[in-house]
Amino acid sequence: MVKKDVIIIGGGASGIICAIKAKENNPDKTVAILEKQSRIGRKLLSTGNGRCNLFNLDADDVEKYSGSFFNNLSALFKKCSVVKLGEEFSKLGLVTYCDSENRVYPYSNHAGTVLDVLRFRLDELKVEVICDTKVTSIEKKDTFIIKAENKKFSCEKLIISTGSPASPKLGSDNSGINLLEKLGHKIEPLSPALCPLEVKDKAPSIKGVRQKGSVTLFDGDEYIKSESGEIQFTENSLSGICIFNLSAKVKDLKSPIVSLNISPYNENYGQLLHVLKINAQSFKSREIKRFLDGMFINKLGTAILKSSGVNKLSAPISTLKKEDIENICDTIYDWRFKVEKPTNFDKAQVCAGGVNGLEIEPRTMESKKIKDLYICGEAVDIVGDCGGFNLNFAFTSGIIAGESV
Ligand SMILES: Cc1cc2nc3c(=O)[nH]c(=O)nc-3n(C[C@H](O)[C@H](O)[C@H](O)COP(=O)(O)OP(=O)(O)OC[C@H]3O[C@@H](n4cnc5c(N)ncnc54)[C@H](O)[C@@H]3O)c2cc1C
Structure with a gap:
């Protein structure tokens, strides 16, 4: 049996920074990371399309998150604000820049730079990194007894930072969450998030089309959340960052519906209807399939016409009735899709x-159920919007856990 003072299971964003803080605060203690893959930080290297959007200057805005840890976020960010997080990365020697949407990236635009500064610090501090070690069981006696395939470890303080099953091609699974369940923690149902939404019936065959607009998620008639940005139509699903930001909410809804408003006149329904009526007068002899060509690319315009119940696309525009024009206006302004489900973990950036969250003390990230056990990162039931909010939570919760052991 290998004895350590502090063990961190999972060498991802939260586990690595947690190990650094644990060793900085306890230089005389032995600190080790157990990682199932052959190297640490694999997912981190793929973040932000390889650029790593490591946090967001608005990251302390709790409205950017959802999940059962939500009510703990203010206490968490009071303990470790985004300013402190920025200082921690400066201390590691990382130079960053911020874009117009407050997203913070390494100045190198390379996720590898972020992983390098973290790895160099682990080396300097002599934190032991033990790879190819998948933890399969944990027992709490006087100390924690941790079993990996052919190895056994014990430790006084244990941190679980094993992430989630999102994006399994990067080696992710729910083995860590299963270990936490066996230790007695309640697990909120796992669902893909920050991913496309599969839509039922009216799914238009306009794969590849992109259109600016606003999107609103409803549960039946109840308003849930709105976002705006570029909507991408894929095969049987809607995608784009604005859609991703709605996806974490879907698992809790009975009748999820997404409404698209792709009108050039935003909320002004009257102006849209007015323009459509004028165009119907001005271009009477053109074929109906050309009716929306001045507003949208033809493929999208045709899908809108069909979704509005207009099917005789070769007839002249003069044959459109008043109700047809109103229906077309309704579709552009409030195009509704029944949501089947968030796609799958392969396409998800995170897991809802x-x-x-109520079983964790946010000022320390210690489990309220098991003394000396700490949980950080994506294993916790909280999801942030796209834009650096998830790495922000992983790093912040990791720092707090590391400073608390
Ligand atoms: C493609 C992609 C792009 C993303 N881009 C961004 C972005 O730009 N900005 C942002 O904020 N967020 C982004 N995210 C989300 C972000 O990467 C995660 O929220 C974050 O990495 C979570 O950190 P973590 O430490 O909790 O988990 P992870 O980084 O997943 O680390 C968990 C580690 O634990 C190990 N592990 C798991 N089980 C065991 C076990 N039983 N024994 C031993 N080791 C184990 C895993 O191998 C892994 O190395 C992105 C995600 C993806 C998939």
Whole structure:
């Protein structure tokens, strides 16, 4: 049995920074990371399309998150604000820049730079990194007894930072969340998030089309959340960052519906209807399939016409009735899709669900159920919007856990 003072299971964003803080605060203690893959930080290297959007200057805005840890976020960010997080990365020697949407990236525009500064610090501090070690069981006696395939470890303080099953091609799975469940933690149902939404019936065959607009998620008639940005139509699904930001909410809804408003006149329905009526007068002899060509690319315009119940596309525009024009206006302004489900973990950046947030003390990230056990990162039931909010939570919760052991 290998004895350590502090063990961190999972060498991802949260586990690495947690190990650094644990060793900085306890230089005389032995600190080790157990990682199932052959190297640490694999997912981190793929973040932000390889550029790593490591946090967001608005990251302390709790409205950017959802999940059962939500009510703990203010206490968490009071302990480690985004300013402190920025200082921690400066201390590691990382130079960053911020874009117009407050997203913070390494100045190198390379996720590898972020992983390098973290790895160099682990080396300097002599944190032991033990790879190819998948933890399969944990027992709490006087100390924690941790079993990996052919190895056994014990430790006084244990941190679980094993992430989530999102993006399994990067080696992710729910083995860590299963370990936490066996230790007695309540697990909120796991569901893909920050991913496209599969839509039922009216799914238009306009794969590849992109259109600016606003999107609103409803549960039946109840308003849930709105976003705006570029909507991407894929095969049987809607995608784009604005859609991703709605996806974490879908698992809790009975009748999820997404409404698209792709009108050039935003909320002004009257102006849209007025322009459509004028165009119907001005271009009477053109074929109906050309009716929306001045507003949208033809493929999208045709899909809108069909979704509005207009099918005789070769007839002249003069044959459109008043109700047809109103229906077309309704579709452009409020195009509704029944949501089947968030696509799948392969296409998801993160996972909604995980350890119930009320079972964790946010000022330390210690489990309220098991003394000396700490949980950080995506294993916790909290999801942030796109734009650096998830790495922000992983790093912040990792720092707090590391400073608390
Ligand atoms: C393609 C992609 C792009 C993304 N881009 C961004 C972005 O730009 N900005 C942003 O904020 N967020 C982004 N995210 C989300 C972000 O990467 C995660 O929220 C974050 O990495 C979570 O950190 P973590 O430490 O909790 O988990 P991870 O980084 O997943 O690390 C968990 C580690 O634990 C290990 N592990 C798991 N189980 C065991 C076990 N049983 N034994 C031993 N080790 C184990 C895993 O191998 C892994 O190395 C992106 C995600 C993806 C998939």
